Amino acid sequence: MASLFPDGEGNCRLLDAGAGIGSLSAAFLDRWRSGGFRFKRVSVDAFELDSALIEHLTHILDSYNNRGDFVANIRQEDFIHIAVESLTGDLFSPPIGPYTHAILNPPYKKINSQSAHRTALRRVGIEAVNLYSAFVALAVAHAAPGAQIVAIIPRSFCNGPYYRPFRNFILDHAALCHMHLFESRSKAFKDDDVLQENIIIRLECGGRQGSVTVSTSSDDSFSDLSYHEHPFDRIVFPDDTERFIHAPTSAEQNAIELSPAIRCTLADIGIKVSTGPVVDFRLKKHLRDMPSESTVPLLYPGHFSKVGTTWPIKGMKKPNAIELNADTQKWLYPSGFYCVVRRFSSKEEKRRIVASVVEPNTFGNVPMLGFENHLNLFHENKQGLPESLARGLAVFLNTTAVDEQFRRFSGHTQVNATDLKLMKYPSRDDLIQLGEWATQQETLAQDKIDAKLRDLML
Structure with a gap:
């Protein structure tokens, strides 16, 4: 995930919402410290509600604060409410962002239609049925122009009516640049009861939509990593009002895509x-x-x-x-x-x-x-x-x-x-x-x- 970001310079403001013990931030910061980014300064906003993880998160982020060019803000707060209050200009909540980068492994949990989270999100025009889509949408909403967002999320958002508002939101506000697929659900996430595939996406906020890179690997060892580049009209079909997001795993077009005999609704x-x-x-x-x-x-x-x-x-x-x-x-x-x-x-x-x-x-x-x-x-x-x-x-x-x-x-x-x-x-x-x-x-x-x-x- 850290390797998917293009090189950057200047000052970096990184968002890690749902930070856990800080593994994703650490991967990003390791790349920076090893010369993979040319940032002069990096600040991280790491949101994590679980008090049992805060000590580990603090320890990991503190280990990068030895040159005076790094600041870590650990926020044991509800990211959704803080982000919504920032967007609505709540006087009692300081604004967050704009972020130049975000690296996310958000929580996966349905949002009840009558919940406080759902009500808050609607105040800022975001319709989300799951926490992961809410986190990504709010990251996009708090991004600076040209900001890069990399997130690992369930692939369920790619189709179906419930995620259409989320697809519309991200495709209207960002360019989809990269998707990585794990071909095996059981190998990559063997410690979890995964009933759907997870996908890693990279978005460029406010970016011009161009071709999309689709990479695949069997599992999290990435030993058989492969890449293909596709025009955007193979990812989201121009005549599809639902804006389903397709993920071709080879350069060849599917037989059905090519056939004039299969065109009926x-x-x-x-x-x-x-x-x-x-x-x-x-x-x-x-x-x-x-x-x-x-x-x-x-x-x-x-x-x-x-x-x-x-x-x-x-x-x-x-x-x-x-x-x-x-x-x-x-x-x-x-x-x-x-x-x-x-x-x-x-x-x-x-x-x-x-x-x-x-x-x-x-x-x-x-x-x-x-x-x-x-x-x-x-x-x-x-x-x-x-x-x-x-x-x-x-x-x-x-x-x-x-x-x-x-x-x-x-x-x-x-x-x-x-x-x-x-x-x-x-x-x-x-x-x-x-x-x-x-x-x-x-x-x-x-x-x-x-x-x-x-x-x-x-």
């Missing part, structure tokens, strides 16, 4: 995708372990596998059925063919997008189906799809090219309906042809469906 195809509406704990009194005459199937990700749909599953930890009555009917879909994609994958699973076809004959003569909240489903105005269309969608979504494309903007294990909605697809006719082809195959091995997609894109 779901609206073009005439279908929609929704999150499964049955939230089981809210309808708990209507759930049944096994089906009966008064129930209809309730489908979880566990009912779907590579070999098809298995329902009911005796002894499954989740219920197999839901009562059909006036209280539940509005949460159910008419029986029919659907394409479903599970919302979560496990930590080191090969695929992020796993699609399956819901076949109504699996369930017998039932009028409705329940889809649990951990599934996304494709439908036509809350009705089933033509069989060939449902099968074609599943074939397309299960291709390697789609999975690779999805990984370019999503680094966490969740696949949201919004993500699926914003992807590009083949035309309705091409999807139907894919589905008709699929029904004629004895097996649908990965190499076979990948080859079929390549034929479509020719």
Whole structure:
């Protein structure tokens, strides 16, 4: 992280918010003391609330104060409140910044919509759902023109609707210069229960957006470090109103990016995708372990596998059925063919997008189906799809090219309906042809469906 900063001169004002014991500041200062920066003077504002860490932080920063050209300000205060008060000109809070540099490993914790932090952030026009996005946004807000910010944060901000205000904020106020990806979640962060990838980013505040360097390594040893440079329109697509941030890991363009045959939106195809509406704990009194005459199937990700749909599953930890009555009917879909994609994958699973076809004959003569909240489903105005269309969608979504494309903007294990909605697809006719082809195959091995997609894109 310290090596990502360009060389600097003059006076440096460094922000380390969420400083811990000072490891990041120390790395920055080591580079300075060894001649990696040409600063005449460095001052550090190190914010850390945990009193158990203050003694260690003080000891580490004091070790650099031996030449009269360094000042450390250790602030055992709430960074969010101090930064907001500084921006709003609170008379009882001295201003902080402007900072020429920031090096950040902010805390990762959701911010409740009614919390004091959320209220404070809104006072300065920052909408943040997690502490890490709040820390980075406030660092940008307190940066001097041309300031450099390097932060290690979860990659979840790159996509999804919740982080759109944060993406807009940083892209409107700074240039994205560098992204570093760790290809393995388990190796780089083996001491933590990491359910999503972490990413290191470098921002230049007020900078002119140019090309972006994307580097990768398998883990934190950086033994296989590689670099590629990409034009910004490969990182944030010009026509994407959500401003998803893609992270290509090779110089070659993905097959889907290049194909004129894959340019349709779901609206073009005439279908929609929704999150499964049955939230089981809210309808708990209507759930049944096994089906009966008064129930209809309730489908979880566990009912779907590579070999098809298995329902009911005796002894499954989740219920197999839901009562059909006036209280539940509005949460159910008419029986029919659907394409479903599970919302979560496990930590080191090969695929992020796993699609399956819901076949109504699996369930017998039932009028409705329940889809649990951990599934996304494709439908036509809350009705089933033509069989060939449902099968074609599943074939397309299960291709390697789609999975690779999805990984370019999503680094966490969740696949949201919004993500699926914003992807590009083949035309309705091409999807139907894919589905008709699929029904004629004895097996649908990965190499076979990948080859079929390549034929479509020719």
